[in-house]
Amino acid sequence: MRKTKKAMKFAVGLVALSFVAAACGSGESETVSTDAPAVEAPGVSYPTALADCENVTYDYAKPESTSSGMTVTYDIAPEAVWEDGSPITVADFKGTWDAALNTPGSLSTVGYDQITSVEAGSSDKQVVATFKSVYAPYKGLFGGLIKASAVKNTADISGDFADFIPYSGRAYKMKSWSKDQVVFVPNDKYWGTDKAVVKKVVMVPKADQDTEIASIKAGEVDFIYPQYYAGITEAVAQDNITSSVQAGGDYEAFYFNQKCGPFADPIFRAAFSMSIDREALFEQIYIPISATGVLLQCGPIVPGPFCVGDEFAGSFDAGGAETLLTDNGWAKDGDGFWAKAGESAPAIRWIINTGNTRRESTQAYLIPLLQAAGFNVKADNCDAACYFQKRLPALDFDMAMYISTAPPDPAYLTGGFVCDQIPFAGNKNVGQNSQGWCNTEASDLLYAADAETDTAVRAANIKAVLRLMAQDHVLLPLFQFPKSGFWRTDKVGGPVEGELKNYTAFINFHQWTDVDGDGQIVIGAEQWPECLNPITECANSSWMVWTTAFPVSPGVWATTNDGDYVITNLVTGEPVVTVL
Amino acid sequence: MLRFIVRRIAWAFPTLLLVTFLVYVALRLGTNPVNSYLRSNPRASPEKIAEYKELNGLGSNYVFGYFNWLQNFLTFNWPRSIKGSREVFPALKDALANSLRLGVAATVVGVTIGLGIGMFAALHPGGRRDVTVNTAAFIGISIPPYISAVLLQLLFAVYWSRWFGETLFPTSGVYPAGHIGFNPVLMIKHMALPTIVVAIQIIAVYSRYMRSSLLDVLNSDYMRTARSKGISERRILIRHGVRNALIPIVTIAALDVGAIVGGLIITENVFDYPGMGVYFLKAFGDGDFPLMMPWMVLIVASILLFNLIADVTYAWLDPRIRLE
Numbered sequence: 073m074r075k076t077k078k079a080m081k082f083a084v085g086l087v088a089l090s091f092v093a094a095a096c097g098s099g100e101s102e103t104v105s106t107d108a109p110a111v112e113a114p115g116v117s118y119p120t121a122l123a124d125c126e127n128v129t130y131d132y133a134k135p136e137s138t139s140s141g142m143t144v145t146y147d148i149a150p151e152a153v154w155e156d157g158s159p160i161t162v163a164d165f166k167g168t169w170d171a172a173l174n175t176p177g178s179l180s181t182v183g184y185d186q187i188t189s190v191e192a193g194s195s196d197k198q199v200v201a202t203f204k205s206v207y208a209p210y211k212g213l214f215g216g217l218i219k220a221s222a223v224k225n226t227a228d229i230s231g232d233f234a235d236f237i238p239y240s241g242r243a244y245k246m247k248s249w250s251k252d253q254v255v256f257v258p259n260d261k262y263w264g265t266d267k268a269v270v271k272k273v274v275m276v277p278k279a280d281q282d283t284e285i286a287s288i289k290a291g292e293v294d295f296i297y298p299q300y301y302a303g304i305t306e307a308v309a310q311d312n313i314t315s316s317v318q319a320g321g322d323y324e325a326f327y328f329n330q331k332c333g334p335f336a337d338p339i340f341r342a343a344f345s346m347s348i349d350r351e352a353l354f355e356q357i358y359i360p361i362s363a364t365g366v367l368l369q370c371g372p373i374v375p376g377p378f379c380v381g382d383e384f385a386g387s388f389d390a391g392g393a394e395t396l397l398t399d400n401g402w403a404k405d406g407d408g409f410w411a412k413a414g415e416s417a418p419a420i421r422w423i424i425n426t427g428n429t430r431r432e433s434t435q436a437y438l439i440p441l442l443q444a445a446g447f448n449v450k451a452d453n454c455d456a457a458c459y460f461q462k463r464l465p466a467l468d469f470d471m472a473m474y475i476s477t478a479p480p481d482p483a484y485l486t487g488g489f490v491c492d493q494i495p496f497a498g499n500k501n502v503g504q505n506s507q508g509w510c511n512t513e514a515s516d517l518l519y520a521a522d523a524e525t526d527t528a529v530r531a532a533n534i535k536a537v538l539r540l541m542a543q544d545h546v547l548l549p550l551f552q553f554p555k556s557g558f559w560r561t562d563k564v565g566g567p568v569e570g571e572l573k574n575y576t577a578f579i580n581f582h583q584w585t586d587v588d589g590d591g592q593i594v595i596g597a598e599q600w601p602e603c604l605n606p607i608t609e610c611a612n613s614s615w616m617v618w619t620t621a622f623p624v625s626p627g628v629w630a631t632t633n634d635g636d637y638v639i640t641n642l643v644t645g646e647p648v649v650t651v652l
Numbered sequence: 653m654l655r656f657i658v659r660r661i662a663w664a665f666p667t668l669l670l671v672t673f674l675v676y677v678a679l680r681l682g683t684n685p686v687n688s689y690l691r692s693n694p695r696a697s698p699e700k701i702a703e704y705k706e707l708n709g710l711g712s713n714y715v716f717g718y719f720n721w722l723q724n725f726l727t728f729n730w731p732r733s734i735k736g737s738r739e740v741f742p743a744l745k746d747a748l749a750n751s752l753r754l755g756v757a758a759t760v761v762g763v764t765i766g767l768g769i770g771m772f773a774a775l776h777p778g779g780r781r782d783v784t785v786n787t788a789a790f791i792g793i794s795i796p797p798y799i800s801a802v803l804l805q806l807l808f809a810v811y812w813s814r815w816f817g818e819t820l821f822p823t824s825g826v827y828p829a830g831h832i833g834f835n836p837v838l839m840i841k842h843m844a845l846p847t848i849v850v851a852i853q854i855i856a857v858y859s860r861y862m863r864s865s866l867l868d869v870l871n872s873d874y875m876r877t878a879r880s881k882g883i884s885e886r887r888i889l890i891r892h893g894v895r896n897a898l899i900p901i902v903t904i905a906a907l908d909v910g911a912i913v914g915g916l917i918i919t920e921n922v923f924d925y926p927g928m929g930v931y932f933l934k935a936f937g938d939g940d941f942p943l944m945m946p947w948m949v950l951i952v953a954s955i956l957l958f959n960l961i962a963d964v965t966y967a968w969l970d971p972r973i974r975l976e
Contacts, residue, residue, distance in 0.1 A: 274830035290809035466694030
């Protein structure tokens with residue numbers, strides 16, 4: 073009896089306590105709170121700025137082209153069919169154009185918005201795309217066709233392909249996709265002579281680079297394509313593992329979100345950018361990767377015909393940064409952080425993908441230095457799928473650090489840096505300008521470059537844009553990043569090394585051979601997508617396109633290891649360009 | 653006994669309600685589910701946000717919100733995860749199955765070997781084998797699971813493949829890459845290393861339990877009486893000694909199995925084994941409220957259940973105990 077009384081008292085007390093807790097939580101519904109602690113980074117402000125971001129508008133009108141239009145005529149190979157045997161026709165080209173242009177959240181409409189019509193020519197196997205003006209980088213279009221009959225409405229495919237791509241016009245087709253693996257099997261209907269060699273190709277996510285390396289050494293995967301870091305070759309070293317490290321079109325940079333948040337203030341952004349000593353950072357982080365590497369000075373482009381090489385040279389000027397801030401009404405507060413009069417010091421959210429040791433090391437090195445310089449920087453990281461497929465496209469960050477995988481033609485700069493490719497609710501979140509940078513002069517130059525067939529004039533336009541980027545402190549280029557592949561010679565053979573530095577990475581895996589006879593090739597993937605839609609923000613992730621879209625989507629042009637475009641067997645010959 | 657069981661089950665429901673309510677409050681206060689949702693879905697429309705709040709009982713009042721969530725939970729109207737918008741039940745079911753498989757296998761192996769070793773040591777206390785067993789047990793308890801896991805991966809996978817051409821045991825996952833369907837042999841092979849890692853800890857702990865419990869029993873008066881009656885040492889040990897020594901150990905084991913349902917976080921993470929530990933780590937890291945609440949309910953329910961099993965087993969083994 074005594075025990076029961078005590079137990080009852082205890083239970084009643086606990087219930088009372090819980091109701092007190094409940095009462096403390098009532099009154100206000102949960103809203104996005106600037107002060108709400110993050111799971112990973114307590115004290116970091118969360119994006120109430122997103123609500124403010126929606127109200128940001130840009131006073132930019134794309135210049136009317138003075139050039140006449142053009143048509144591009146594609147002759148589809150008569151034998152080109154989808155995985156079910158249905159022919160690839162003008163309907164698929166039209167559907168791809170419609171989807172890229174009109175799907176809410178389309179990653180980029182650049183180029184497709186120059187097309188006024190896609191019609192059949194002499195038959196369904198001939199496609200005539202009419203452009204309202206001359207569009208020089210037309211080879212970047214129709215590089216990954218969508219099967220029109222696989223979707224209900226080509227004008228909005230945002231709800232399609234969430235976790236499976238059912239079609240294929242290439243050597244393999246997708247058999248299954250899950251968060252644990254993607255399985256490819258030969259596409260029996262593929263018309264090319266380069267048929268799939270191995271009966272099954274499996275790609276599996278590996279949680280981090282240590283697991284990736286352990287897996288290949290243990291023979292659980294046959295090939296890995298890790299982000300290169302100092303010491304990886306030694307870590308993977310084993311008699312039956314071969315490696316190849318090549319320089320391609322990848323580059324790493326810091327990016328500053330200037331649509332909203334602290335870097336919307338150009339003075340603050342400039343001062344912050346000027347406070348980062350890229351030379352010292354390069355010595356700390358990149359020299360160990362490549363003793364002969366050089367700091368990237370061009371901008372968001374690798375050295376070549378479109379880069380002078382000094383656009384961003386001399387960006388570090390700590391003294392100049394301080395002067396700039398103090399001359400514009402900023403002063404250091406009690407915590408030593410720069411704050412404008414009457415306001416609190418802005419917190420800067422720096423995002424990287426968790427599990428990337430090198431970037432985490434960069435944060436560990438640079439954040440204390442920036443804080444000492446008076447900038448309240450906090451790490452605000454999440455996994456790769458969250459980073460590349462959600463937060464970056466939504467501009468939910470202040471500072472970002474990532475590698476861009478760039479195609480050969482610099483037309484990608486248009487999609488990434490013009491004013492009308494900044495995604496916001498008003499334009500149905502279309503665009504890949506994740507920095508929110510709007511410089512009307514730069515936008516005009518980029519659109520002019522796309523309409524310019526004279527290579528020298530085009531190059532001059534691009535270089536002028538890069539100088540404007542440096543002037544506006546849009547980003548800080550860091551390093552032309554090497555591409556590295558490691559594979560087990562006792563498990564996989566053939567031209568493994570052949571396409572490693574290609575924009576489409578290891579796209580030739582259909583020609584690899586199964587050396588150990590287990591009937592499959594297993595590829596370890598460093599990142600794994602959350603969604604597979606090839607048009608929307610899902611496609612912002614390189615690993616998403618490498619592991620799903622590229623292997624199954626046929627295209628007119630393929631990129632080469634040397635940064636060129638070549639036509640594929642989808643067409644019978646070079647598309648015919650006619651200037652009107 | 654039956655009355656005891658019925659009363660305990662009757663108490664379990666309000667306890668479950670109370671604890672899950674406290675968990676609900678703690679998660680809402682600690683992880684800010686709405687912010688977490690917006691982090692993963694920064695372009696969510698106001699309608700989507702309102703729907704998320706409604707389905708997850710994230711209204712302004714915590715009590716009504718909890719009962720709103722509970723109603724959806726009991727009617728299997730479970731909201732989808734905030735990342736990838738995936739169904740929760742299949743993921744939770746698979747994670748539970750994986751953890752139970754691993755946990756039960758490791759417990760059976762570990763407890764069986766641990767008890768045997770404990771008996772072996774207790775029969776000659778202070779002797780060489782006792783010292784050896786004790787030392788080994790201390791080493792086993794002292795080595796963190798993430799160390800033993802990596803060492804085993806290196807030995808049985810990396811180095812083994814170098815010496816013999818292929819691995820003996822895989823380093824990660826439930827099945828090899830590319831496998832679809834159920835295959836018990838492959839499954840057991842993939843479970844081998846994580847089971848060994850967990851079993852090492854269990855063996856070390858239970859050998860110590862058994863040794864001390866058996867020593868207590870062997871030195872008790874009734875054992876001396878049994879010997880004086882001329883019963884053989886072997887019969888004394890098995891019929892009286894071990895049985896009585898097992899009483900406290902069985903109850904501990906029942907509680908340990910209940911704890912295993914929560915997942916073996918470190919081991920699962922190192923071996924990339926998709927159990928309850930990895931499930932929770934990922935859900936908590938994302939602040940994924942729809943994933944975390946069912947997980948919490950399952951954990952609380954399993955702890956209550958295994959506590960009950962422990963009590964009933966204790967009473968069954970020791971006839972002196974009367975449960976009221």
